[in-house]
Amino acid sequence: MHTQLTSTSNSFSQRNFWIVSLSLISGLILSILSWLELCVEHCSANQEYRLFGMPFALAGMAFFPAMLTIHFFSKQFPSLSKLTSWSLAAAFGAEIMFILIQKYEIGHWCPVCLGIALTVTIACIARALPYFKTFYSAIQQGEFMTKIKQGLLSLSFIILGFLMAFVGISKVDAAEDAIADMKNRLMFGSKTSPVEVYFVTDWFCPSCKKIETQIEKILPDIQNQAALFFVDYPIHNKSMNYTPYNLAFLVNAKSNYLKAREVLSQLTEKTETPHDNDVVKAVKAYHIPFKELSFLDVKAGMEFFDKVVKKYDLSATPTIIVTNTKTNQVIKFEGTDEISDQNVLNAIQTLSQSHEETSK
CATH class of the missing domain: 1.20.1440.130 (VKOR domain)
Incomplete structure (x- = not known):
């Protein structure tokens, strides 16, 4: 048993x-x-x-x-x-x-x-x-x-x-994750610096075009000391037609971006509603490849731009924002009277020193 x-x-x-x-x-x-x-x-x-x-x-x-x-x-x-x-x-x-x-x-x-x-x-x-x-x-x-x-x-x-x-x-939050990922993809310059610089422009803004060459001269200095972002702020609604192309070059043609940006700026004088063929033809002479982004990537990029505009309460172009992400200090330059290469570099230096003093 x-x-x-x-x-x-x-x-x-x-x-x-x-x-x-x-x-x-x-x-x-x-x-x-x-x-x-x-x-x-x-x-x-x-x-x-x-x-x-x-x-x-x-x-x-x-x-x-x-x-x-x-x-x-x-x-x-x-x-x-x-x-x-x-x-x-x-x-x-x-x-x-x-x-x-x-x-x-x-x-x-x-x-x-x-x-x-x-x-x-x-x-x-x-x-x-x-x-x-x-x-x-x-x-x-x-x-x-x-x-x-x-x-x-x-x-x-x-x-x-x-x-x-x-x-x-x-x-x-899938949307926030997509925006954060896009921010990293759009970034130029230092990935470790707490200082960020946002160059905010509109594609049909005459004043923006005037300061482009001025800012280009100091881009190497900016990128050595800070993270740099080119932000579209469509004061003119027709500028939104150029944002997807700008994003495509920012993400897929970083090494040739400044030349691609110049070509897009020239294209705005010819048409307000560019097509893919127009863009491909315009950059072909400079051997710059054009690879369009997916709709989701474009959406994330535009939402990132919009987030910058709202966060810093922007209302005009051109504007340059210099900010320290650790101390939350912000220096804003608006219009051709305030924007100069020396002002921007001084602001970066000031906010960099502020972070170093806070860390001590």
Whole structure:
């Protein structure tokens, strides 16, 4: 009789082991599908959320292989069995938080995400069954408090997982990320200096064209000391027709940008609505390649320009902004009367020294 009970117990334990294994493998597969975004239309909203800065799918792709490794080694090292149970309990708590996010914040269910939650739940149930199966016999043997302590410990890990998910979940702003990425792509000069210089112009502004050559002379000095940005501020609406081309050269033809900028400026005297062929023909003589940007890149670039205009409360062109991003000091030069090569260089020097003094 004892042999029969032992055999049944071993069979039950083996079955549970493989249920947990298959659940973890299923969770890994679903995490990969989520990473590949092979999901229904409402899943896209979940892609905007992060767990401690990591996409949910990537977190799953890290968690499930780690759990599988620990789980399989637990057959050889029984002490790892507790770690498997505690980790699954924490994951179950985190999944409760993820489901609440879908229900009350996103407002749509993601089948793949729910599938991952189901795999974790099944694995947890499989790990918990032996506990409940032996609960009654433990009471009869006077081990009631031991079982209660084990249950409370597992519950504490569920709560811990829930709290970690609550603290770690954040929603990324895709638009802001795109603007930040575009800012880096548009940058000239020093990537380490806290000083930034914004040269803000309009393509049909006569005063802007007058100071172009003046500013070009000191560009090497500016780039050695600060980050430099060329910003379009379309005072004249027709200037917006040139912004996509300007962005394309800023991103894809940095080494030839000044010449490309000059060519675009000359083109404004011929047409207010340039076409790709006009631009290609104009820069071809200078062997400058033209590669247009995607709509999303153009949108991000224009939003970056607009953000600069709003942040520094600009209302006219030409304007040069010199700012220290560490101290938030700003020096603004507006119009041909204020803008001069010496004023700009002095402002950069002043704000650079201000940062050095603050750092001491």
